[in-house]
Amino acid sequence: MQNFTFCNPTKLIFGRGMIASLADEIPQGSRVLVTFGGGSVRRNGVYDQVSAALTGIDHVEFWGIESNPKVETLRRAVELGKRKKVNFILAVGGGSVLDGSKLIACALFDRETRDPWEIVRTRRPRGAIPYASVMTLPATGSEMNAYSVVSSLELEEKLSFTLPDFPRFSILDPDCCRSLPPAQVAASLADITAHVLEQYMTSPGQSRPMDRWAEGLLLTVIDIAPMLVEGRADDAALADYMLTATLALNNMIAMGVSEDWATHSIGHELTAFTGMAHGATLAIFYPALLRVMIDEKEAKLVQFGERVFGITEGTTRERALAAVGRLEDFFASLGLPTRLAEAGIGEEVDRRIAERFRERGWKLGENRTILPDDVARILAAARPAKH
Amino acid sequence: MQNFTFCNPTKLIFGRGMIASLADEIPQGSRVLVTFGGGSVRRNGVYDQVSAALTGIDHVEFWGIESNPKVETLRRAVELGKRKKVNFILAVGGGSVLDGSKLIACALFDRETRDPWEIVRTRRPRGAIPYASVMTLPATGSEMNAYSVVSSLELEEKLSFTLPDFPRFSILDPDCCRSLPPAQVAASLADITAHVLEQYMTSPGQSRPMDRWAEGLLLTVIDIAPMLVEGRADDAALADYMLTATLALNNMIAMGVSEDWATHSIGHELTAFTGMAHGATLAIFYPALLRVMIDEKEAKLVQFGERVFGITEGTTRERALAAVGRLEDFFASLGLPTRLAEAGIGEEVDRRIAERFRERGWKLGENRTILPDDVARILAAARPAKH
Numbered sequence: 001m002q003n004f005t006f007c008n009p010t011k012l013i014f015g016r017g018m019i020a021s022l023a024d025e026i027p028q029g030s031r032v033l034v035t036f037g038g039g040s041v042r043r044n045g046v047y048d049q050v051s052a053a054l055t056g057i058d059h060v061e062f063w064g065i066e067s068n069p070k071v072e073t074l075r076r077a078v079e080l081g082k083r084k085k086v087n088f089i090l091a092v093g094g095g096s097v098l099d100g101s102k103l104i105a106c107a108l109f110d111r112e113t114r115d116p117w118e119i120v121r122t123r124r125p126r127g128a129i130p131y132a133s134v135m136t137l138p139a140t141g142s143e144m145n146a147y148s149v150v151s152s153l154e155l156e157e158k159l160s161f162t163l164p165d166f167p168r169f170s171i172l173d174p175d176c177c178r179s180l181p182p183a184q185v186a187a188s189l190a191d192i193t194a195h196v197l198e199q200y201m202t203s204p205g206q207s208r209p210m211d212r213w214a215e216g217l218l219l220t221v222i223d224i225a226p227m228l229v230e231g232r233a234d235d236a237a238l239a240d241y242m243l244t245a246t247l248a249l250n251n252m253i254a255m256g257v258s259e260d261w262a263t264h265s266i267g268h269e270l271t272a273f274t275g276m277a278h279g280a281t282l283a284i285f286y287p288a289l290l291r292v293m294i295d296e297k298e299a300k301l302v303q304f305g306e307r308v309f310g311i312t313e314g315t316t317r318e319r320a321l322a323a324v325g326r327l328e329d330f331f332a333s334l335g336l337p338t339r340l341a342e343a344g345i346g347e348e349v350d351r352r353i354a355e356r357f358r359e360r361g362w363k364l365g366e367n368r369t370i371l372p373d374d375v376a377r378i379l380a381a382a383r384p385a386k387h
Numbered sequence: 388m389q390n391f392t393f394c395n396p397t398k399l400i401f402g403r404g405m406i407a408s409l410a411d412e413i414p415q416g417s418r419v420l421v422t423f424g425g426g427s428v429r430r431n432g433v434y435d436q437v438s439a440a441l442t443g444i445d446h447v448e449f450w451g452i453e454s455n456p457k458v459e460t461l462r463r464a465v466e467l468g469k470r471k472k473v474n475f476i477l478a479v480g481g482g483s484v485l486d487g488s489k490l491i492a493c494a495l496f497d498r499e500t501r502d503p504w505e506i507v508r509t510r511r512p513r514g515a516i517p518y519a520s521v522m523t524l525p526a527t528g529s530e531m532n533a534y535s536v537v538s539s540l541e542l543e544e545k546l547s548f549t550l551p552d553f554p555r556f557s558i559l560d561p562d563c564c565r566s567l568p569p570a571q572v573a574a575s576l577a578d579i580t581a582h583v584l585e586q587y588m589t590s591p592g593q594s595r596p597m598d599r600w601a602e603g604l605l606l607t608v609i610d611i612a613p614m615l616v617e618g619r620a621d622d623a624a625l626a627d628y629m630l631t632a633t634l635a636l637n638n639m640i641a642m643g644v645s646e647d648w649a650t651h652s653i654g655h656e657l658t659a660f661t662g663m664a665h666g667a668t669l670a671i672f673y674p675a676l677l678r679v680m681i682d683e684k685e686a687k688l689v690q691f692g693e694r695v696f697g698i699t700e701g702t703t704r705e706r707a708l709a710a711v712g713r714l715e716d717f718f719a720s721l722g723l724p725t726r727l728a729e730a731g732i733g734e735e736v737d738r739r740i741a742e743r744f745r746e747r748g749w750k751l752g753e754n755r756t757i758l759p760d761d762v763a764r765i766l767a768a769a770r771p772a773k774h
Binding site for chain 2: 001002003004005006007008009010011012013014015016017018174205206207208209211212213215216217219220223224235236239240243244247252255256
């Protein structure tokens with residue numbers, strides 16, 4: 001185990017009907033910027049619950065933070081926040097609304113006039129005004145971490161950065177998951193799975209409790225996915241779904257272990273160029289990455305195959321490849337394409353992504369051994385249709 | 388899953404050599420009361436490391452907080468703290484030193500003169516001055532929770548209470564585990580196991596991720612126990628040991644699930660009357676409680692038996708009882724007595740414990756169904772020698 005520091009002070013408020021507790025959590029005297037995405041919270045009753053809870057609290061609404069939140073939209077929210085002198089941000093929606101709101105919180109903290117994209121590009125927020133969330137979509141874990149991913153339409157870029165502060169609180173009501181569109185459920189399950197894998201599919205033998213915890217989350221996702229995809233999840237499965245998403249990316253499974261995140265880096269480029277849902281990009285690149293990097297990943301893949309899928313037959317290499325196959329089948333079972341050709345992505349996109357990694361010269365992965373040429377190989381492995 | 392609120396703001400600082408970071412964590416201008424147990428920290432080098440880190444920080448030492456910390460000792464520490472006007476407490480030692488220091492922190496917060504035992508007896512601390520720890524013994528999880536257990540010699544009582552505040556930080560260096568006496572290692576492994584079980588061995592089907600997480604901690608403890616008991620643990624196993632103790636009782640495995648704690652309640656009485664090490668009392672009462680309460684515990688025992696011990700043969704009842712047998716064997720493998728007779732406890736102690744539960748009329752367990760007569764039955768089941 002490596003030395004580490006862990007601190008996650010976010011207050012997690014979880015369960016049916018818990019949105020009503022909102023008023024108790026916002027500090028007295030706050031001027032709140034309440035941020036929303038499109039209109040889904042109007043249809044599922046969340047907006048009404050939030051509005052009722054905010055009665056008597058000074059607040060202003062900002063609507064329209066889109067999937068893969070765009071700095072072009074967020075600039076307008078920052079202007080509104082400055083004009084209204086807000087000192088607290090409440091994001092109501094999915095991970096995109098919260099990720100965008102995190103950038104707003106950083107931009108409002110800045111006294112000087114720095115364009116919000118500078119914060120993203122330099123990955124150096126100086127601070128953030130207090131912010132919190134009512135999370136309506138289990139996927140990004142943004143509700144209990146200090147990460148944000150923001151895109152620029154103009155630059156066709158999608159970059160992540162880390163804030164110095166966590167959400168003050170996040171309210172999660174699993175009833176919000178009842179009305180999610182099937183495509184969002186599928187992409188979110190791939191996202192949750194990939195979050196766990198990025199912190200788990202690394203060198204073996206680093207930490208027994210972290211390995212077990214990661215495997216437990218993977219077993220949970222695989223257990224509940226069919227019910228969720230087929231729209232027959234009961235209350236218990238919806239709650240497990242929502243909590244597992246949070247636990248998959250709140251640093252709890254990363255104590256003292258190395259992390260990878262190469263698949264996310266490559267996936268972000270596919271979203272930047274094509275707008276594909278984040279989770280869907282991971283279902284395409286994870287199996288391909290594991291096959292290309294099989295020498296490095298083999299030992300952990302064998303452990304994963306045995307503990308998660310019960311694979312115990314064959315040589316080490318055969319077992320490792322069988323585990324990748326089962327993972328790809330799992331993504332496919334969600335109804336997601338697992339190859340670029342299946343997703344209708346043209347080959348010119350592969351070339352543009354490969355070119356971008358060559359230009360940047362980024363070294364990716366746990367050991368910084370995934371070089372631009374490896375990214376090109378991963379793109380090639382992810383191309384041909386399979387199913 | 389039940390509705391829940393989770394917030395654990397303790398900063399966990401983990402790894403070899405991390406005690407040196409102490410100076411950065413104590414707020415400027417603090418007057419620190421540094422609390423210790425006996426002299427083991429002088430022998431294992433921790434005292435020297437702490438002293439070096441505290442150079443230039445205003446502090447006063449208090450020595451002599453014993454196992455199962457006694458209010459009679461803690462009163463003297465409170466007087467010292469008042470006299471020196473301390474505003475921060477740093478506990479250096481095991482869970483007993485920290486548990487005792489938590490009561491000191493509550494007593495120093497009180498402006499009025501309230502005897503510290505009143506805080507324990509009423510279980511109503513009004514607050515606590517800031518406190519932190521350098522934890523040297525993996526067992527209680529006190530380093531990342533807000534619980535404390537304090538005894539009164541005079542009253543032969545041992546009671547737990549909950550603070551409004553968590554430790555500000557806790558520093559854990561697994562090297563501290565290298566020189567632990569075998570009896571302490573054994574008791575601590577039983578304590579860790581019991582902490583997980585109290586939050587897991589309840590009604591099934593409450594939360595898939597919490598079940599998996601608890602099972603992962605149990606699998607870890609069972610995996611590393613032989614190495615620890617035989618004194619051949621490597622760096623990785625020592626780190627896993629120390630981190631697992633923290634994770635077993637920091638509320639992370641209790642999100643949205645019911646808890647039991649009946650075994651702890653009964654064990655505390657055995658310690659109150661005989662001074663037996665806390666962990667050792669749990670190795671005696673857990674198997675007995677599960678056998679007496681088998682109707683309630685059967686379903687979860689079957690799951691536990693299958694996922695932790697691989698028990699898949701027999702009727703439900705046979706599998707459940709086999710799981711209890713494996714758990715008792717595990718405690719015995721640590722070198723601990725698992726029966727009162729084996730521990731040399733006289734039958735008059737059984738009578739006094741049973742009498743105390745009758746007097747108090749406490750209803751214990753997940754469903755408050757463990758009545759004083761059941762406690763008497765658990766004592767009877769725990770009596771005859773087995774091994």
